[in-house]
Amino acid sequence: MDYTSFDNYMKQRFGGKVYRLSLSTGCTCPNRDGRCGTGGCIFCSAGGSGEFAAKTDTGHSGSSDDIHADRNYLISHEQITDSVKRQIEIAKTKVASKLSRSFAGYLAYFQSFTNTYFRDDKEFAGVKARFFAAARHPEIVAIAIATRPDALPGYVLEMLASLNQIKPVIVELGLQTVHDDTSRLINRGYATKVYDKAVRDLHAIGIGVVTHMIIGLPGETEDMMADTIRHIVSTCGCAAPGHAGSVSDPVKHSYENLLNVGSGSGVSVISPVNSVGTSPCHSTSAGSGPAAVIDTDLKITSMPDGIKIQLLQVLKGTRLEEMVRNKDVTLHEYSPEEYAALLRRLLPLIPKKMVVHRLTGDPPKNLLISPLWTADKKRVLNYLHKALKD
Numbered sequence: 001m002d003y004t005s006f007d008n009y010m011k012q013r014f015g016g017k018v019y020r021l022s023l024s025t026g027c028t029c030p031n032r033d034g035r036c037g038t039g040g041c042i043f044c045s046a047g048g049s050g051e052f053a054a055k056t057d058t059g060h061s062g063s064s065d066d067i068h069a070d071r072n073y074l075i076s077h078e079q080i081t082d083s084v085k086r087q088i089e090i091a092k093t094k095v096a097s098k099l100s101r102s103f104a105g106y107l108a109y110f111q112s113f114t115n116t117y118f119r120d121d122k123e124f125a126g127v128k129a130r131f132f133a134a135a136r137h138p139e140i141v142a143i144a145i146a147t148r149p150d151a152l153p154g155y156v157l158e159m160l161a162s163l164n165q166i167k168p169v170i171v172e173l174g175l176q177t178v179h180d181d182t183s184r185l186i187n188r189g190y191a192t193k194v195y196d197k198a199v200r201d202l203h204a205i206g207i208g209v210v211t212h213m214i215i216g217l218p219g220e221t222e223d224m225m226a227d228t229i230r231h232i233v234s235t236c237g238c239a240a241p242g243h244a245g246s247v248s249d250p251v252k253h254s255y256e257n258l259l260n261v262g263s264g265s266g267v268s269v270i271s272p273v274n275s276v277g278t279s280p281c282h283s284t285s286a287g288s289g290p291a292a293v294i295d296t297d298l299k300i301t302s303m304p305d306g307i308k309i310q311l312l313q314v315l316k317g318t319r320l321e322e323m324v325r326n327k328d329v330t331l332h333e334y335s336p337e338e339y340a341a342l343l344r345r346l347l348p349l350i351p352k353k354m355v356v357h358r359l360t361g362d363p364p365k366n367l368l369i370s371p372l373w374t375a376d377k378k379r380v381l382n383y384l385h386k387a388l389k390d
């Protein structure tokens with residue numbers, strides 16, 4: 001089956017295998033702390049979908065209010081840089097046994113929670129310093145930042161645009177479904193049009209988007225899942241003029257070209273800029289403050305858009321576990337064969353210039369309730385790759 005895998009794309013782009021290092025910013029999530037919701041998405045575990053992330057120096061990864069300890073602790077850029085270096089070293093030990101001869105570098109992956117949700121200036125400054133410290137690390141070849149589409153106000157876009165001038169940045173957005181009825185059921189906390197706008201905003205500053213979608217959400221048919229993929233493809237870079245690359249020809253864009261898409265000038269004005277503390281939820285980036293002007297002289301190489309596909313997993317301690325137990329929802333439990341057959345139907349909807357970053361999740365085994373066959377990611381991937389061969 002013909003699709004562009006993350007591994008193949010990174011080999012073409014960086015000349016060898018690139019390994020993800022899961023790092024933590026210590027951010028929490030506005031869909032958990034009450035800013036736009038409580039309880040979080042129904043499938044999300046206490047670790048904020050990032051159980052494997054290296055922890056910050058005070059030992060947490062954003063799951064509770066002890067984040068304040070970190071914000072007070074990290075008082076200088078030197079300390080933050082040291083902290084990031086330590087996180088990178090710890091994360092490297094977790095992939096050390098897997099390194100192949102074709103090793104080309106690491107992707108710094110800020111995975112858990114909402115990594116662009118800042119509750120005050122100090123938190124923003126601290127996390128920004130973390131991102132830049134990671135980008136300046138010699139072994140880091142690219143940065144991936146997982147966040148919510150409603151947590152990307154102007155000042156964050158401005159910061160990401162600057163970061164993208166040091167190392168290529170990908171922003172990962174958890175859309176999961178295009179269907180707003182399902183989105184309400186899973187307590188996603190924002191409307192699909194908020195995602196659409198976030199993608200446009202990120203493209204306007206030359207940043208590629210990786211969209212997460214979940215297969216097997218309650219009440220969704222296979223046609224609905226296909227709708228989600230079609231929406232992602234049409235909203236993302238595949239349809240955006242001048243954006244994205246292909247595996248055979250990673251397109252190098254100048255910053256000017258990317259910013260000139262639709263603007264007609266060499267200077268991009270991100271406007272308006274939300275002040276720190278504006279609610280990120282259901283935001284349409286309306287806010288007050290000075291417009292951010294980005295220097296367009298620097299050349300960058302953008303990352304292409306991508307997609308992460310995951311089968312819904314029921315984890316211990318989640319709202320989904322409770323809903324299944326109480327029979328509030330009924331889930332279809334896909335067998336490996338059914339899942340492979342569904343992927344055979346869905347993958348052809350994804351153009352080759354969009355990178356498929358994931359075909360299965362990597363659940364924390366101690367939390368996984370179902371489907372249990374997804375516990376061993378390596379085995380599942382081997383099976384899927386065989387099953388998807390033409």
Ligand code: SF4
Nearest residue numbers: 029040041044048113
């Ligand atoms: S937005 Fe992300 S971190 Fe927040 S509850 Fe949903 S899945 Fe979890």
